[in-house]
C-alpha cells in the first residue's frame with residue numbers, strides 16, 4: 001500500500017502519507033475516548049478510504065478488503081461502513097452510492113462535497129445549513145434544518161489540466 005508523498009488529493013497538494021497517518025491516529029484517539037471499538041476491519045476500511053481520497057462503492061471496498069486478507073463477506077464490509085458512517089469517520093455520497101473518508105474528523109459538521117465526474121476525486125467543504133438562502137427560507141417557514149446533502153459535480157483541477165483548455 002504505497003502512496004505517493006504528494007498527490008493532488010482533496011484537490012490540494014499535501015503530504016498524503018502524513019494525512020492518512022494523522023487521520024487514523026485521530027480516529028483511534030476518538031474511539032478510545034468515546035469507548036468505540038475500532039476493530040481491525042473497521043480500521044482497515046477507514047484506512048482504505050483515507051488512502052484513496054476518492055469515493056468508493058461498497059463492492060470496491062469489499063475487493064480491497066479481500067486483497068488485504070479480510071475475506072470477501074459483504075456483511076463484514078457493510079457493518080464496518082455502518083459503524084464508520086454512524087460515527088462520522090466516513091460519509092456516504094448519495095449521488096454515487098459510495099463512501100468517502102471524512103476530511104474534518106471530530107468536528108460536528110454538515111459536509112458539502114465537490115465530486116470530480118472524471119476521476120471520482122472528492123473534496124469536502126463545510127456547509128452551514130442554518131445559514132444562507134436555505135437557512136433563511138427555513139426560518140421563514142418555521143422549519144428546523146437538521147441535515148442537508150450538498151453534492152456538487154464537476155471537474156477537479158488535476159483533470160482540468162489533462163483535458164485541453
Ligand SMILES: [Zn+2]
Pocket residue numbers: 009014015016017019020053
Ligand atoms: Zn491526504
Ligand SMILES: [Zn+2]
Pocket residue numbers: 091101102103104105109111124
Ligand atoms: Zn466530514
Ligand SMILES: [Zn+2]
Pocket residue numbers: 116117118119120121155156157158159160
Ligand atoms: Zn478529477
